[in-house]
Amino acid sequence: MERELALELVRVTExxxxxxxxxxxxGDKNSADGAATEAMRSMFDSVSIRGTVVIGEGEMDEAPMLYIGEQVGSMQGPEVDVAVDPLEGTEIVAKGLNNALAVLAVAPKGQLLHAPDMYMEKLAxxxxxxxxxxxxxxIRTTIEKAALALAKPIPDLTVMILDRPRHADTIAELREAGVRIKFLSxxxxAGAMAPSFAETGIDLYVGSGGAPEGVLAAAALKCLGGEIQGRLMPENEEQHQRCLSMGITDPRKILYVDDMVGTGDVIFAATGVTPGEFLGGVRYLPDQRAETHSMVMRAKTRTIRYVKSLHYLPNKPLLRK
Structure with a gap:
């Protein structure tokens, strides 16, 4: 993949x-997600790739745009897999909270895992x-090993976890171990990426979340030098068969970064929608301008670029209704 592609992809997440x-x-998460999806789909048309969505908004009969298998890009340039989450944190935006992102990852064709839409146990x-x-x-052994490796007392460790009822037992174990807990709504x-940024103060991310989001996080962590381990959590025979149909012969196998995003190059881009741990959100300024804060990373070089852009909104025809 050409390095010039990285900045083109930032324009998509912006x-x-x-x-x-x-x-x-x-309070309208569906409209927020729909607006992000439509804008992202439209902007992809100007990107010089022959892309196939492998992680998107759902199957073709579930999502009108950016569905799994959809072709995106100008249909000129490299043939690539595309993973997208046009609005990672729809509830966050609806409630006006922090850490909502527009994210995508691109890798050479056949490299990204076609992750089924189910829960994945994660350690990042x-x-x-x-x-x-x-x-x-x-979780206790994990905390002890982390404290030893980081040369930190256990009470000085900070663990991030989604605030969900399904995590009650894990949260109780973390409290018993004596670590600090930072809850994520x-x-x-964003949660899986947080431990890779020293300024967040997060040491580990644990718990279960969406498998497609696990692949996007793996793309980011491959660029950052961090690590995510994941294990799919099929809840019934139908979900088990879905794993098999997508080429995952052992759904309970631990998946590492290379299992999820391959051993080749990956480009990851994200733009903050609301302020978060490592990216600012969209800010509206006088004179019909808006500021965005983005990052774009490439695994091959491990370069992290932060892009702060000022947009003159009347010149954004794709935003007009």
């Missing part, structure tokens, strides 16, 4: 963020803990 941000705090860490922990261990990709 427009999705700009399209969804007017819905912030309005930054570069300092990459390769030093295992999803097979109990939504935003599974």
């Amino acid at each position: 427009l999705a963020a700009l399209a969804s941000s007017p819905w912030m705090g309005r 860490v930054g570069p300092a803990l990459a390769g030093k922990l295992s999803l097979r261990d109990s 939504d935003g599974d990709v």
